[in-house]
Amino acid sequence: MSPTTEVRESSATAVHAPAGRRFELARYRDLSLVPVLLVLGVIGFIVSPAFLTSDNLLGVGQQATELSVLVLAEALILIAGRMDLSLESTIGVAPVIAVWLVLPDHGARFNGLGLFPAWTAIPLCLAVGALIGAINGFLILKLRLNGFIVTLGALTLLRGLQVAVSQGQSIVNVPTSFRYLGSASWLGVPAAIWICALLFLAAGSALAWLRHGRALYAIGGNAEAARAAGIRVDRITWIVLILGGLLAAFAGILYTGHYGSISADQGNGWIFQVFAATVIGGVSLNGGRGTLFGALTGVLTLQLVVNVMTLAGVPPLWNQFLNGAIIIIALIISRFASGEKQE
């Protein structure tokens, strides 16, 4: 109940020294979860000597890969000022459709249509993801429907589509090419970790050093102004939504390889985690702010929490409670570490 407005306090102080300091702080906003990660590391180290083994840490890393690809997609979309809830269904439905198009139409527990050769499974899966993004983009940008509800509808619809196509089964007999990326190891480290790191690096660099990457911040910050500056707002937004669908489909490929089958509820309920990770990592829900590095720390925080809780042997009944509590605590720390209100 603050009676006094806090509007434009800063505009009263016309000086640049404080502006400079504000800026320094703001740069560290992306690092605000680093202390949380350190604390988790220390706790992990205390509760179990197994924590700091490369086995354990690589395990945590690989478990984080699929979620982090989704978080990458959502972070890009959020930075551009939009939202996509349907990613959590795309991660499941895109592989199912691809495999359904590819698998032979007889002889196995799950039969497909056999329309395409097996090696096309990955490109098809990515294409399906991109198509989903494109359709969402059409509904949001052309028909001007509310993006939150469109993608919420899409979330339900696509999950339904997956159930309908797969008849609710997990699909085990997927083509080997489809399974490779999620299960291979390169130089002793899961391939998925390398790929994820590469994706974050590439996208992070694009956001930091390329004009079209910077355009996302401009669009998310003030779409009208971006348009006035000559940025093709709708086109770029559309591309970002398509890219989001594509990344989600790619996460689906990693998931399939990692867990050995296309599971019937692959990604179900993940969108909450995706949002939690992205936002505690410092990406703004209102667009135009945040970095991929921050988002990555968000994923790692959530994943480490699960790991540490398991190592510590938290009573199963209290698992979920602690999960929620930690989201809120991380949010509080990130708010005070960055010193910024989150509205």
Place this chain on the structure above:
Amino acid sequence: MSPTTEVRESSATAVHAPAGRRFELARYRDLSLVPVLLVLGVIGFIVSPAFLTSDNLLGVGQQATELSVLVLAEALILIAGRMDLSLESTIGVAPVIAVWLVLPDHGARFNGLGLFPAWTAIPLCLAVGALIGAINGFLILKLRLNGFIVTLGALTLLRGLQVAVSQGQSIVNVPTSFRYLGSASWLGVPAAIWICALLFLAAGSALAWLRHGRALYAIGGNAEAARAAGIRVDRITWIVLILGGLLAAFAGILYTGHYGSISADQGNGWIFQVFAATVIGGVSLNGGRGTLFGALTGVLTLQLVVNVMTLAGVPPLWNQFLNGAIIIIALIISRFASGEKQE
């Protein structure tokens, strides 16, 4: 001197008459789902003669009660420009805690603490709901945390709390007073329907004709302007959040009576439906727009869809797909019926 004034949507008035007409249209925005309801009614009538029986319609009505109380709560919160995702957990955890405080500490399958007499179960439950709303309000308004993520964290935390307190069980031995409202019938119509109608009527009237109700629209529409006009923005927002928690707890009471026990995942996953119903009913996610009548039509639409699909015998595999499709279709209809972009 707004640094980032957004584009204003509504049209302007070089010529006066057209603006008048636009405005008339805008008033019907709340009615934009009425054609959808009519179409559903016709389809229902065609697919089954049982559709238009009072048995069936009262059944649909009663099934809608708990969801519609949550929608009422969410609509109030959205109109005031906020969001609360944790309502879906409040509906479960508030009854569990109340019953746990009340039930005797021995002799039954689920033992409580026996701290209070049985008749206090309802007041306790409402108090717990209000307390949850108050805590959310504290985190959002005092600590200035992002409301979406705070209540997302609370959603997980509260569900976890329910699991921990109830030890994952459904609680069957609830006090009879607690079960009455959800199971009784008054004048041949389930009591819950009467109560819901009354709640919507009361809240709708308050929004239309009471100072503090009208203030919600001002706060949601432009909180700064409301503050400058002497409205106690934070206090009223806080009250609305508390009221939201209280209503969710009340929905929990109706639910318990209706389904005969406090089930372990009471309300789990409902928040998607709550948002879908509220937004296709014309309440804006950005605050300041929408009516409770519209929100009610949103709930009824979703509920009738399920009813008609069941009566039509839609293959279970396609149920979820159709559910999603119908959300999107209703959204499109509501967008073109109201003629307004939804952003």
Place this chain on the structure above:
Amino acid sequence: NRGSDSTASGSGKPAIGIDLPRADSDFWNSYAQYLKQDASSQGLNTLPVSNSQNDVTKLVANVQVFQNTGAKAVVMAPQDTGAIASTLDQLSAKKIPVVSVDTRPDKGDVYMVVRADNKAYGTKACEFLGAQLGGKGKVAELQGALSSINGRDRSEAFAACMKEKFPGIQVIELATDWKGDVASAKLQSTLAANPDLGGVYMQAGGVFLQPTLALLQQKGLLKPAGQPGHIAIVSNDGIPQEFDAIRKGDIDATISQPADLYAKYALLYAQAAAEGKTFQPGATDHQSTIIQLPNGLEDQLPAPLVTKDNVDDKSLWGNSVGK
């Protein structure tokens, strides 16, 4: 440096990692309690029990922790039978045997599957209901989630048996996503359209029992068994609430899914596995048979049909739990 704290609860026995599939259902909580009792009464060395909240990715993460903390055997209940495949491969590469409870993984080596046959549940329910209705009428089936293997097995067996043995009975399938309120809503619609509904098959008593009883009560359709207008109800799980309902005549039967035996034999096989024992297909000493699977063995535990006649049988786990 594996196994550094594997002797936490001591006695030099090999460490067993146990993952619970979920904490929010009566059945699985009973299972968890039996596990705890049995483990401590037998002085087993269990790692901290984890809970994968019905999410296979959490299960995999937890299993990885078991691996890293020196588990010599793992007990799990993968609710997603496909997505556990690569984890099973990994465990078998590390020579850690797996006991899978309740579900049979589609792929990957398992030491032993401990479960009752879900197809048998469906068939038993069908046979009982068909007999009750005399081979004609309408039956509503409250299914689980379509993506659940157990639910699907029950549905398929129920449908197949009805088609074959009781072609005169019309089955109305209602998908509920294991949600009581959805079940209630759909059952209500179905009752409006089919006032002559003669029976209900609930695939999970823990979820559907109370909502169904409350609905029938409200509609005045809850007549004790034997009276005209009684709707025959067969449930599944064997939790105490179902037994109460059978005693009162509200429902007719349930299939007791043996939570106690699940826990008991899961631990027994895990311990045996860790000690390097092996088993052969064939009859066992506890009224069950071990059968050979492509990827391991399966001990098919008995899942008795419980009716008014045997509801007070002390050996049913639902009669001994919780009190």
Place this chain on the structure above:
Amino acid sequence: MADPSPVRGPVVEADAISKRFGATVALSDARISVAPGESHALVGRNGAGKSTLVSILTGLQQPDTGTLRFNGEPAPAPGDTDAWRSRVACVYQRSTIIPALTVAENLFLDRQSTGALRPISWKELRRRAGELLADYGVEVDPTARAEDLTVEQRQFVEIARALSFGARFIILDEPTAKLDARGIEKLFDKLRDLQRQGVAFLFISHHLQEVYDLCSTVTVYRDARHIVTAPVAELGQQALVEAMTGERAGGTEPRWSVRGRTGTGGDTLLDVADLTLPGAYQDFSLTARAGEVVGIAGAAASGNVQLGETLAGLHRPQQGTVTVAGSPVRTGRVPAALAAGIGFVPEDRHIQGLVPQRSVAENATLTVTDQLGPYGTVLPSRTRAFAQRMISDLDIKTPGPATPVSALSGGNQQKVVIARALATEPHVLVAIRPTNGVDIKSKESLLGTIREVADNGRTALIVSDELDDLRVCDRVLAMFHGRVVAEFEHGWSDEQLVAAMEGMSGPNDTKESNVSHH
């Protein structure tokens, strides 16, 4: 004045342009032609279609009909932003600053690097930004985030950006609305500099004096139509106003008359003592009587706006008291200020003034919902009646009380804000820049309204840096860096007041009496 070195026709020539938004006609058969090197003014009342023309000339929107040529060539294709930018640069009326980005990036948005695939060199960008800003004498750190800048600094960033494209034709849509006197001077110096280099301007402003100061040709629009184009020298101020309003101006004298301090002998209504808000203003004291209009003049960082907001209860001062009609007011609370009888017209109607999607009636009665029915109810009939009275009292042009306020023109929106402030029948009306962005006709009537408040035995405070606003005041306090530096009686000269606002305590003029309270 202009040096028409005819290259290939006018830098821009728009003909028969029409544009509708739904049923609203924004432009109807309008035209404009700007010769090379010419500085061309475009004036018209609020909603005349000026900004719409701007968005068409800059390629943001396409006209429904009409032709557009640059330097005699057809306009580029709609999506070809690079081609548009090479022909025309623009300072838009709405801010196009992106708050979360740095100043440097805002300056070079979408041209941070030379190619889409070439990485941005941030060091280089900072250097260029620093140079550009130094060119305008704006002392801003290029790495500061734009949201941390003052409104004026932000406006200069916009201006610097637009001018830095090197276009030969530049549009400025009300660029001075957000600048104080010194800022305007700085801008004009720069523009004259560019003028000398042969750059052509299209300049939009509601300050007609600026038109006369800067421009050689003027075009008037009214009701979406082109009315007249003429050299400014041939069009007197009165004729210009007539062309804008379509009415014969009733003489140059405004409707109101200012009596000066001596003419007001009423009781003391407002007494402010030693008010201090750290970082904004210090030790402010003031006594105002019934019937008096007091001006609080001051440039951007003078603290006068914060002072006004403090009186309205938006800030809690560190020390000092406010007394209205003899009773002390609890500071820092809007409801307390309202109850004590302080009415408030906020600085920016878009931010603090209006709830855009709600109706005129609702906005106008937002402060008095407690008076519109018994037991906390708000009766629609009374709301409508109340609003209807306000609409006729203040002459608000709206189809009806139920129209959403966002559908009104800027001037009429501002009147709704004033209606809201007057609804409580305040003893003291605090109005911050009450005529901001409002056309000359509306400005006159708004100021008349404020004058009327005082004439009816109440007090008004006008917080502004616009001399036109301050002319209705019986006396004016000038603030600089948070302190009152001078007080002027009615009849001050522009130069003195401007000098005082800029902190130069001017030559000892008889009318200046240094900080004399009571």
